[in-house]
Amino acid sequence: MVYTEMVVNKYDLEAFISFPSSLYKNDPNWIPPLLIERAEHLSKKNPGSEHIKWQAWVAKKEGVVVGRITAQIDRLHNELYGEDTGHFGMIDAIDDNEVFSALFAAAEEWLRSCGIRKITGPFSLNINQESGLLIDGFDAPPSIMMPHGKPYYSKHIGLQGYEKGTDLLAYWMRCSELYFSPSLTRLMNQVRNKVTIRCINRKRFGEEMQTMRGIFNSGWQHNWGFVPFTEHEFATMGEQLKFLVPDDMIYIAEIDSIPCAFIVGLPNINEAIADLNGRLLPFGWAKLLWRLKISGVRTARVPLMGVCQEYQFSRIGPVIALLLIEALRDPFAKRNIDALEMSWILESNTGMRTILERIGATPYKTYRLYEKQF
Numbered sequence: 001m002v003y004t005e006m007v008v009n010k011y012d013l014e015a016f017i018s019f020p021s022s023l024y025k026n027d028p029n030w031i032p033p034l035l036i037e038r039a040e041h042l043s044k045k046n047p048g049s050e051h052i053k054w055q056a057w058v059a060k061k062e063g064v065v066v067g068r069i070t071a072q073i074d075r076l077h078n079e080l081y082g083e084d085t086g087h088f089g090m091i092d093a094i095d096d097n098e099v100f101s102a103l104f105a106a107a108e109e110w111l112r113s114c115g116i117r118k119i120t121g122p123f124s125l126n127i128n129q130e131s132g133l134l135i136d137g138f139d140a141p142p143s144i145m146m147p148h149g150k151p152y153y154s155k156h157i158g159l160q161g162y163e164k165g166t167d168l169l170a171y172w173m174r175c176s177e178l179y180f181s182p183s184l185t186r187l188m189n190q191v192r193n194k195v196t197i198r199c200i201n202r203k204r205f206g207e208e209m210q211t212m213r214g215i216f217n218s219g220w221q222h223n224w225g226f227v228p229f230t231e232h233e234f235a236t237m238g239e240q241l242k243f244l245v246p247d248d249m250i251y252i253a254e255i256d257s258i259p260c261a262f263i264v265g266l267p268n269i270n271e272a273i274a275d276l277n278g279r280l281l282p283f284g285w286a287k288l289l290w291r292l293k294i295s296g297v298r299t300a301r302v303p304l305m306g307v308c309q310e311y312q313f314s315r316i317g318p319v320i321a322l323l324l325i326e327a328l329r330d331p332f333a334k335r336n337i338d339a340l341e342m343s344w345i346l347e348s349n350t351g352m353r354t355i356l357e358r359i360g361a362t363p364y365k366t367y368r369l370y371e372k373q374f
Contacts, residue, residue: 002066002098004106007056013042016056019065020092021278023150029141030148031270032278041124047232051075052125053114056090057106059099067093067100071107073114074126077227086116089124091133091153100156112374120165120225120371122147127225128233132168132344132367133157140364143301143341144269146170147367154368162370166224169353170343170365175332177360184322184358191319196257197327200250202242209238211252212262212306219261219306223346225369244269244292248331249300253320261307263324265332267292268299268341300332301341318355325359 007016017038024030040046042056054072058065070090078085088107093099111119124130124147134142134149142148180188200208213234220226229237241250241264249265272291291297305324311317332340342361345352353363 002059002061002096002102004057004059004102006106007058012058013039013056015065016058016068016090017042019058019068022065023092023094024148027148029138031141031274032276034273034276035278038278041129046125047230047236048125048129050230050232054125055107055110057103059093059102061096061099066096067091067103069093069103069107070125071110071119072123072125073111073116074227076230077126077225080227084115084117086111086114086119087123087126088119088121089130091122091157092149093153093156095150095152095156097156097159100160104157104160108374117374118371119374120369122370127227128229132369135167135366135368137170137365140172141274142270143170143299143343144266145301145303146341146343146365157370160372162372165369165371167347168344168367168369169347169363170341170367171345171353171356171361172364173340173342173356173359173361175329175338175340178325178329179360180322180326181358187319188322188326191316192323194255194316195260195320195323196254197251197323198254199247200252202247205238205242206235208252209234209241211259212264212304215259215262215308216304216306218309219312221309224348241266246331246335249328251324251327253324255311255316260311261320261324262305263302263328264304265328265340266301266303267297267335267337268301269297271297271299296335296337298336298338299340300337301343302328303343305342312351318351321352321355322359325355
């Protein structure tokens, strides 16, 4: 018999966080997240907690944890789209539809009690954090801040009455194969004297992060499920990026000295923590710092990129994106970074998809967002 238990204390939360490590223990592409990071993510230290209310459950069978799920309500999302939408996330379970049914029943009952009539997800905990269910690309490990999953998840979620909302794509590119055709190069050269591409100014790091937040919120505001980043969220992200990312892997584009676009290249920390089993003690910290600062990692991810709304549908907008991608080429080469993931990209974003495919990137993972009306 399968039953669910609400996560109500730190011991429940530990069981919730640790469950995936047992579920994926034989998966060669599973990378255990840092346990301390997951605990902070599900605490008041996560600035998203200022506008997200959430609850978690585990499913048990014969006293053993066999699944988990969260349900959440994002106030910022509902201010944009209405008060009747909630979300699910962090879904992991054994290949048993009874377990999935019990988990979703618990999540949906809680959301109904809060007046929710539509549910979307998975989000951990909202669309600006880990998003989507992996449905294609199980043969490669996830990049930093991207979810992993089991091939059977989509079947069981479909059986709960969920349908596709949209898909998110991750593109893979070998840095040595980055190619700007003569026609693209001509376009880029035509606007170089109009656009300034500069590194982030570390002396004004906090201010620069808020500038990037404004660009992101402008550029993404009409995308599926968009929720704006708060000042606190971007400031917290900035503190993390300041430690993890060299200055020459964050670029801001300006036109007439006004910031209009940016890009962030993030070393793939998953590569550095793959063998730490989620733990930084006793020697994990030393290994992580050595790999990030000394030996380096061989892959990276672009988790953040944005072009102001006023330029997105202009002739110059796509060229700005190309110039930002080009700016990362030398810093990556200097650090022996061999490959890059660009993620995630909405399947409907044909402009960015065309740009990436023209310079040599290939879609290699697909993540699905689901929705259901009660």
